[in-house]
Each structure stands twice: as C-alpha cells, then as structure tokens.
Amino acid sequence: MDVLLRLQELGLELPKVPPIVGIYKPVKQVGNLLYVSGQGPTVDGIPVITGKIGAERTIAEGQEAARICTLNSLSILQDFLGDLNRIKSVVKTLGFVASAPHFNYQPKVIDGASHLLVQIFGEAGQGARSAVGVSELPFNISVEIEFLIEI
Amino acid sequence: MDVLLRLQELGLELPKVPPIVGIYKPVKQVGNLLYVSGQGPTVDGIPVITGKIGAERTIAEGQEAARICTLNSLSILQDFLGDLNRIKSVVKTLGFVASAPHFNYQPKVIDGASHLLVQIFGEAGQGARSAVGVSELPFNISVEIEFLIEI
C-alpha cells in the first residue's frame, strides 16, 4: 500500500523537513542502506516535547515524542528518496530517552516510534532496536532516535 | 571448531531465548549482516543483575552482566540462524553501562562480553567496539549491549 495514503488513513501528515542543526547530512546512503541522523520531537526545528521522562514528562508524552521523531525522519526520507514507497524495511532503531533518576521504561517510550512504523509499513517496519536512558539530550528534547533504513 | 561444543568446553550453555519486551525483532538481517537488538542481563526475561556499576554493583558483577548479555544474544542468533557456526565474525559491539557518578571503567565492564566472544570465536570474535556510561537502563539492568554480526 502507498505510504502517503497509509499516513492519511492514520490521520497523519508528514511535517516539514526539520532544519539542520550542525554539520551533518540528514540522510547518508551506502548501497541499499540509508543512515538517518538522530531526530528529536521538533516542529519546524523548535523542540515541542522537552524535559526528562519520569519527572517533567510522562511515558505517554515520551511516546508522543518518539512518534514525532519518527515523522520527522520519514519527512527527511521523503525529501531524500522522493517516494517513501522505496523503503523496503526498517533495519535498526537506536532510541535515547532523557531519563529522570530511576526511570526505567525506555522500551515503552520507544515503542511510540516502533508502533507507528508497524502501522505504516507492517512487519517490514519492525527491525532490531536498542533503547537506553541518557542524562541530557540536545536542546533538552525528551527523546532522540536514529534509524537505519533498507531500500 | 563447533560453537556449541566450544560453549560446552567452556562450561557454558545457551540460555532460553529472551522474551521480547517491546515492538522490535530480536535480529534483523540485511545481506550478510545481522543487527541484534540490545540485550540485558536477564534470565527468562527477568533481570538478574541490576543497579549502577560503581555503587550497587562491582566491576566483576558488571562483567558477569556483560557475559549474560552476550549469551542471550547468542541464544537469539542460534534461534535465528539454526546454526551458530554460520557466524563469520563479530563486527561491532556497542555497550551501555549503567554508571554511578564518577565510575569510569566502562571498557573493563564490556570486556566481560568481548572476552567471552574471543574464547568462543577466536580472533573473529573481536570487532570494533564502543563503551559508554549511561544514567538509566531499561528495568534497571546494569548493562545493555547490541551486537552487529557478519555471517
């Protein structure tokens, strides 16, 4: 099924491509692999979900942050590929969760990204994954996710 | 030499395949590369070594945690491949160590994984590696490791 149609069905639309905040490429291709730079929960480059999960933010807010990271990554991929239907599978997800002391549900937070990818791509949206807690993220965002994509 | 025989020689046996705790695949293959999802020191999915290294846990306990992460990953690979002898080399290890303030021996902890892989696979068990300290890991596990494997 067409990815943009599927997003529409889910009531979602691709956000604007996030601005670049540093010296890097949003996507780098080697062979059939696309390395996507770590994305955060930003809209037009402005962080919209900030603060530590488990203190300032709930798990549900963390999941929403993970969803926005994912939509930003898809927007970048659409810009790079011209057609999201060229995505064959999600290979790997590395999720960093800004965690308050004693917050230990990082996988639940990153499930916000993984659930969306499965809704869009079906089984192909499910890849390998690691989820860890970190003390600080850029611009105080609550979640940062990097994806490895197969085309 | 046969990997399972080698494990036996070392007095080790593969644990049961860890249950999945989130929306991801334990292993994702692209070409001859296997991306293994981050594993922790769990038995039957229950964390057995928890708490920060350098406070609640010693370096030796951290090394044992890293060994268990590795055995869980091998169990997942056995389940995926059917035959661990198909492993050609360990390409990359990314080790996250739940670290107490001022604990700075993350490489020593992750050596617990690397030493075991060299015991099993010889020089092929030694790949590139990064080891870092993080503030919180899922379910309060002391170590999380993700492997990239070549078949």
Added chain:
Amino acid sequence: MDVLLRLQELGLELPKVPPIVGIYKPVKQVGNLLYVSGQGPTVDGIPVITGKIGAERTIAEGQEAARICTLNSLSILQDFLGDLNRIKSVVKTLGFVASAPHFNYQPKVIDGASHLLVQIFGEAGQGARSAVGVSELPFNISVEIEFLIEI
C-alpha cells in the same frame, strides 16, 4: 587532494596510533565499510581533555576534544588502510558528550569533529550523525566518538 597534504595545509599532523584499552579491534572491515571503535581525546593513550562539558569544560574545549577524537580515528585508519586517500566518505558519526546537568549543546560539541572532517574531505566528510549527552565516559574523557567510514 591528498589527505596527508591537506592535513599539513591545515597545520595538523596525525597523532600516534592510540593504544588499545580493552578487547576489541580499532577498525573492523566488512565489505567497503570500516567500523571504527569509539575514540576519546587522548594523546599516547593518556586522556588530555576530561570532565563534564557545561561544568568543568567549556563548549570550545569540548570541540577540541572532538577534534582529537577525530584525529585519533584518522590515525587508526591510516594504520589500517596504509593510505587515507582510500576513504570515500564518512557515513555516520555517533558522538557521546559527557554532559553536566542541563548542558544541552551536544551538537555544537560534535561539530568540532564534523568541521574538521569537512575541512579534510570536503562534502564527502559529511555523513549522518547523532549526538547525545551521557553521564560518564571511560577514564572521565569529555567526548567519545565512533565513526563509520566508506572506502
């Protein structure tokens, strides 16, 4: 342009190959990809920039740390390849910044590495990137960076 000449032009020279501190290979090759082990700001294996960015260290010191990580990685690659001109591009940078509480400029710090790579390799030096803050790094180094390189 020749990479060593370019380094000379920039007033830089390759440091000695850093000693190995643990059980790993400095570089692991699979096909045309080189996975470089995480490097720190060390000279002859001795950490030269330690402590948390945002407290004991400034952003500028963090950027200098990131530059040294990069030069150490290039030294390792020169040792492995025999000729840095074989590098086709920088695929991916994963930067870990030892961060004081409330320090949120990790991308600025890792730009120290990325800027140098662009100075040396031009556009090919710019790849995908993630930058995160962590609570502790090995030997109290301020920055650890791992690179994925295409030859």
